[in-house]
Amino acid sequence: xxxxxxxxxxxxxxxxxxxxxxxxxxxxxxxxxxxxxxxxxxxxxxxxxxxxxxxxxxxxxxxxxxxxxxxxxxxxxxxxxxxxxxxxxxxxxxxxxxxxxxxxxxxxxxxxxxxxxxxxxxxxxxxxxxxxxxxxxxxxxxxxxxxxxxxxxxxxxxxxxxxxxxxxxxxxxxxxxxxxxxxxxxxxxxxxxxxxxxxxxxxxxxxxxxxxxxxxxxxxxxxxxxxxxxxxxxxxxxxxxxxxxxxxxxxxxxxxxxxxxxxxxxxxxxxxxxxxxxxxxxxxxxxxxxxxxxxxxxxxxxxxxxxxxxxxxxxxxxxxxxxxxxxxxxxxxxxxxxxxxxxxxxxxxxxxxxxxxxxxxxxxxxxxxxxxxxxxxxxxxxxxxxxxxxxxxxxxxxxxxxxxxxxxxxxxxxxxxxxxxxxxxxxxxxxxxxxxxxxxxxxxxxxxxxxxxxxxxxxxxxxxxxxxxxxxxxxx
Amino acid sequence: xxxxxxxxxxxxxxxxxxxxxxxxxxxxxxxxxxxxxxxxxxxxxxxxxxxxxxxxxxxxxxxxxxxxxxxxxxxxxxxxxxxxxxxxxxxxxxxxxxxxxxxxxxxxxxxxxxxxxxxxxxxxxxxxxxxxxxxxxxxxxxxxxxxxxxxxxxxxxxxxxxxxxxxxxxxxxxxxxxxxxxxxxxxxxxxxxxxxxxxxxxxxxxxxxxxxxxxxxxxxxxxxxxxxxxxxxxxxxxxxxxxxxxxxxxxxxxxxxxxxxxxxxxxxxxxxxxxxxxxxxxxxxxxxxxxxxxxxxxxxxxxxxxxxxxxxxxxxxxxxxxxxxxxxxxxxxxxxxxxxxxxxxxxxxxxxxxxxxxxxxxxxxxxxxxxxxxxxxxxxxxxxxxxxxxxxxxxxxxxxxxxxxxxxxxxxxxxxxxxxxxxxxxxxxxxxxxxxxxxxxxxxxxxxxxxxxxxxxxxxxxxxxxxxxxxxxxxx
Numbered sequence: 001x002x003x004x005x006x007x008x009x010x011x012x013x014x015x016x017x018x019x020x021x022x023x024x025x026x027x028x029x030x031x032x033x034x035x036x037x038x039x040x041x042x043x044x045x046x047x048x049x050x051x052x053x054x055x056x057x058x059x060x061x062x063x064x065x066x067x068x069x070x071x072x073x074x075x076x077x078x079x080x081x082x083x084x085x086x087x088x089x090x091x092x093x094x095x096x097x098x099x100x101x102x103x104x105x106x107x108x109x110x111x112x113x114x115x116x117x118x119x120x121x122x123x124x125x126x127x128x129x130x131x132x133x134x135x136x137x138x139x140x141x142x143x144x145x146x147x148x149x150x151x152x153x154x155x156x157x158x159x160x161x162x163x164x165x166x167x168x169x170x171x172x173x174x175x176x177x178x179x180x181x182x183x184x185x186x187x188x189x190x191x192x193x194x195x196x197x198x199x200x201x202x203x204x205x206x207x208x209x210x211x212x213x214x215x216x217x218x219x220x221x222x223x224x225x226x227x228x229x230x231x232x233x234x235x236x237x238x239x240x241x242x243x244x245x246x247x248x249x250x251x252x253x254x255x256x257x258x259x260x261x262x263x264x265x266x267x268x269x270x271x272x273x274x275x276x277x278x279x280x281x282x283x284x285x286x287x288x289x290x291x292x293x294x295x296x297x298x299x300x301x302x303x304x305x306x307x308x309x310x311x312x313x314x315x316x317x318x319x320x321x322x323x324x325x326x327x328x329x330x331x332x333x334x335x336x337x338x339x340x341x342x343x344x345x346x347x348x349x350x351x352x353x354x355x356x357x358x359x360x361x362x363x364x365x366x367x368x369x370x371x372x373x374x375x376x377x378x379x380x381x382x383x384x385x386x387x388x389x390x391x392x393x394x395x396x397x398x399x400x401x402x403x404x405x406x407x408x409x410x411x412x413x414x415x416x417x418x419x420x421x422x423x424x425x426x427x428x429x430x431x432x433x434x435x436x437x438x439x440x441x442x443x444x445x446x447x448x449x450x451x452x453x454x455x456x457x458x459x460x461x462x463x464x465x466x467x468x469x470x471x472x473x474x475x476x
Numbered sequence: 477x478x479x480x481x482x483x484x485x486x487x488x489x490x491x492x493x494x495x496x497x498x499x500x501x502x503x504x505x506x507x508x509x510x511x512x513x514x515x516x517x518x519x520x521x522x523x524x525x526x527x528x529x530x531x532x533x534x535x536x537x538x539x540x541x542x543x544x545x546x547x548x549x550x551x552x553x554x555x556x557x558x559x560x561x562x563x564x565x566x567x568x569x570x571x572x573x574x575x576x577x578x579x580x581x582x583x584x585x586x587x588x589x590x591x592x593x594x595x596x597x598x599x600x601x602x603x604x605x606x607x608x609x610x611x612x613x614x615x616x617x618x619x620x621x622x623x624x625x626x627x628x629x630x631x632x633x634x635x636x637x638x639x640x641x642x643x644x645x646x647x648x649x650x651x652x653x654x655x656x657x658x659x660x661x662x663x664x665x666x667x668x669x670x671x672x673x674x675x676x677x678x679x680x681x682x683x684x685x686x687x688x689x690x691x692x693x694x695x696x697x698x699x700x701x702x703x704x705x706x707x708x709x710x711x712x713x714x715x716x717x718x719x720x721x722x723x724x725x726x727x728x729x730x731x732x733x734x735x736x737x738x739x740x741x742x743x744x745x746x747x748x749x750x751x752x753x754x755x756x757x758x759x760x761x762x763x764x765x766x767x768x769x770x771x772x773x774x775x776x777x778x779x780x781x782x783x784x785x786x787x788x789x790x791x792x793x794x795x796x797x798x799x800x801x802x803x804x805x806x807x808x809x810x811x812x813x814x815x816x817x818x819x820x821x822x823x824x825x826x827x828x829x830x831x832x833x834x835x836x837x838x839x840x841x842x843x844x845x846x847x848x849x850x851x852x853x854x855x856x857x858x859x860x861x862x863x864x865x866x867x868x869x870x871x872x873x874x875x876x877x878x879x880x881x882x883x884x885x886x887x888x889x890x891x892x893x894x895x896x897x898x899x900x901x902x903x904x905x906x907x908x909x910x911x912x913x914x915x916x917x918x919x920x921x922x923x924x925x926x927x928x929x930x931x932x933x934x935x936x937x938x939x940x941x942x943x944x945x946x947x948x949x950x951x952x
Contacts, residue, residue, distance in 0.1 A: 109835065109837055111718065111722060111836060111837030112835040112836045112837040112838075112868075113725075113836070114835070155671065156671050158669055158671075162668070162669065164730075167669060169675070170646070179928070183928055184928070185926070185928045185929065185932065186926060186928075187926075187929065189904055189906070190835035190868075190904060191833050191834070191835065191868060191904075191905065191906050191909075192638070192833070192836075192867045192868055192869070193634055193638065193643060193833045193864075193867050193868065193869045193906065193909040193910050194833060194906035194908075194909065195631065195632050195634075195682060195906070195908045195909065195910055195911065195912045195913070196906055196907060196908050196913060196917075196921055196925065197682075197913060197921060197925070197929065197930075197933050197951055197952060198679055198682065198683055198687075198932075198933045198936050198937075198951075198952075199645070199675075199678040199679060199681070199682055200929065200932050200933070200936075202675040202678040202679075203674055203675060203678075203679070203936075205675070206671060206673075206674065206675055207674055211674075222729070223725055223726040223727075223729055225729070242587065246587060249589075249699055249772075250699040250772065251699075251772050251773050252772055252773065253698070253699055253701070253730070253731075253771075253772035254640075254729070254730040254731075255729075255730075255731075255772065255773075295729075296725075296726065296727050296728055296729035296731065296781075297727050297728065297731075297777075297780065297781045297784065301773075301777060304773065305772075305773045308773065357667050357668065357669045357670060358667070359585065359588040359590070359666035359667065360587060360588045360589070360668075361585055361587030361588040362588075388669075391668045391669050392588075392666075392667060392668055392669065393668070393669045428665055428666060428667075429667065430665070430667050430669065430670035430671070430672055431672060432670075432671045432672050433667070433669040433670065433671060434669050434671055435671065436671045437671070437672060437673060441672075445672055445673060449672065449673070450661070450662060450663075452655070452659055452660070452661045452662075453661065453663065453673065453676065454673075456661065456674075456676050456940070457673050457674045457676070459939040459940065460674050460676075460936070460939060461674075462939070463935040463936060463938070463939040464932070464935065475673055475674075476673060476674075
């Protein structure tokens with residue numbers, strides 16, 4: 001602790017603290033603790049200083065001082081990221097910059113259908129504010145009660161609403177960014193069309209805080225759907241799920257608002273471990289799909305689309321069984337069944353996780369080859385496959401063998417990753433569909449991405465942050 | 477001519493020509509002519525050499541030689557751009573690189589809903605190929621019979637399908653780019669989700685050929701709508717059109733596939749100048765909207781949404797009159813009425829055009845202030861206002877006074893631009909919503925954009941094209 005406290009010159013700590021005031025410059029390690037670890041406990045950073053600015057002006061002054069003194073800055077918002085991008089390294093020389101006090105919703109414009117929000121606004125707060133204005137903000141993910149918009153944008157967050165509404169990038173119309181020098185790039189536009197030069201906004205979105213600090217953004221809002229129907233479907237194979245997906249897309253188009261694949265194993269885990277959970281379908285199936293159709297015109301439209309789609313798929317044998325939720329509580333129960341999957345897996349011992357995407361058409365092939373790849377590393381390991389199939393994105397997690405040892409299994413982390421990711425790459429897929437790179441996948445990205453991609457990313461990094469003070473050691 | 481023919485060392489011309497073969501290295505000024513002017517006749521470039529490579533490998537070799545010799549390259553595909561980005565300067569020292577022979581559709585994947593196409597594929601050819609595969613490629617614009625995908629991407633083309641499906645950027649999943657050095661950046665992915673580092677793709681899209689040469693791309697396809705309804709609506713004011721837009725969005729959501737505003741003046745121009753054109757509405761109105769609703773489930777869905785929306789708007793007085801096309805030919809006639817507007821304006825003498833966007837909510841304010849701004853420059857000038865209101869994008873064109881002189885009016889080009897663009901900027905809008913910057917708006921962009929935006933764009937340019945050989949003099 002003593003070492004960490006002295007890793008940055010106390011005089012410099014005092015200069016940073018003076019910008020935000022003592023109350024918002026945390027130097028007590030007990031207070032700093034929560035900023036240094038994340039929920040999975042994979043990374044433990046160290047820092048003598050967490051800064052909690054209350055205005056863009058203060059962020060700007062912090063970055064100016066950081067720039068003058070070559071002090072590395074690690075931006076952090078809700079600290080829910082899964083790849084360690086928001087955690088400082090162990091040197092104690094990096095200052096954590098928390099955006100959580102920048103938590104104003106600056107404006108909701110119901111005519112332009114936009115919300116202008118600061119980086120520290122909690123996702124659920126924005127969802128609720130949109131709802132109160134009779135609008136939908138469709139970004140939705142497990143951490144929504146604590147994750148913040150700045151982090152959502154910096155990680156280009158996905159979740160369950162991407163199929164119809166797009167990921168964080170596609171929901172963002174404009175950004176306000178404090179650059180490493182402290183200069184402010186104000187691009188808070190509400191425009192659907194703007195062809196005035198290079199697309200700078202999309203460089204900052206998804207950059208995980210390595211190019212600048214996003215302090216605010218203009219996000220898209222949507223009319224609230226009038227009808228929402230959710231069905232649970234049992235199927236014989238991933239091929240059948242693909243057929244169902246194509247049929248549902250063909251009928252419902254962008255009214256198909258969710259298409260989640262669940263394999264039998266995670267389905268069984270939930271039945272086994274969640275007290276009081278209701279079995280969605282009477283009979284067991286090798287594969288399940290949770291499917292949602294929403295409609296703007298009337299509640300009946302969604303119902304009709306859902307019924308017609310499922311009737312056709314049951315008749316031609318694509319689907320084995322299907323049930324449409326008949327009440328709000330059943331609808332919530334179906335969604336809850338999907339949402340508890342990551343938690344229930346923990347009850348089955350250690351697991352090695354993957355956040356992959358492939359072209360939608362390649363999902364069945366990936367599932368077949370993935371299983372073989374996993375077996376080649378650990379014959380008894382249990383594939384726990386579920387995810388946003390409509391986006392080509394699976395959370396392809398591997399639980400240890402039933403009688404296996406947690407630690408021994410986690411020792412297979414690297415070969416397991418490699419085996420699964422090799423299959424992903426052979427199908428033109430991505431090793432990080434929605435969680436980002438951070439610290440977790442940085443080495444692998446550099447080692448396996450096309451060298452030209454890495455070279456271009458390095459040039460961008462050097463052009464925007466020549467001194468390398470923005471979240472060093474992350475992404476590239 | 478002699479000067480131009482010698483502006484590049486003939487030995488170097490021969491080296492370039494050897495890459496593509498004599499047949500595809502145009503040096504005869506008669507053959508070169510069509511590559512040097514564009515349809516509005518605003519720019520006339522000069523070059524001793526047009527190269528028409530037949531493969532990505534040839535493009536790569538051309539760029540390598542250009543890089544070694546510091547030869548500026550101007551990429552060109554369909555030569556339909558409206559801002560001069562595809563035309564070389566008058567020095568005769570820039571080589572035109574035509575992508576039109578790279579015209580293969582490499583793949584249509586109906587399961588992943590993607591088309592992998594080369595830069596020289598004509599937009600309409602891709603639309604037809606998608607249609608033959610029972611899919612929709614929704615990018616649609618006036619030049620679709622001759623514009624090419626490479627140019628569509630480099631200019632981030634818009635058009636009438638943006639409201640529901642997005643512009644060229646949003647339709648693009650991956651790109652293949654030859655860099656200024658000749659190296660190939662292969663990022664031809666079919667992924668809906670990919671968070672592996674910085675978003676390089678979106679830098680090349682919309683860069684107007686100043687960062688690299690897009691040689692191929694993966695584009696999104698969509699299910700074909702089963703129902704499509706088109707209505708012509710008469711209204712009293714832009715405010716009423718905004719109310720109609722919000723109501724239609726609320727009911728139809730993304731099934732609202734077009735919302736085009738047309739002022740009385742361009743409406744009358746078309747009635748006056750197009751032989752045999754049918755008057756869409758019996759009575760005259762100050763404003764009109766052409767509105768399209770599409771549906772995936774059944775033809776009836778679109779009909780129901782359209783009827784319900786219009787009934788509500790007629791009942792509460794928002795809309796004055798409305799007619800829904802009852803046949804395919806009437807539907808085409810309504811669309812044709814919209815599409816001939818730019819042509820009919822020509823019959824009214826010289827005009828000064830603007831391609832602007834503002835937040836949707838600001839459209840009525842823009843129309844009011846725009847009229848005053850135009851009058852301050854030329855009291856008798858006639859505002860011809862129409863465009864993609866649902867995207868906040870208007871083609872705000874100004875025709876000369878009825879009895880005015882063409883040349884005298886065109887002399888007001890700069891003050892008129894400035895007056896209109898000042899209003900745009902005061903409303904947080906864009907001076908180029910969909911046509912780009914090119915040569916036409918480069919000086920204005922540099923003079924009026926936030927200095928930080930220009931600075932960052934220059935850094936990107938320097939990082940990707942340090943020698944400045946990619947389409948110099950365009951964008952920034």
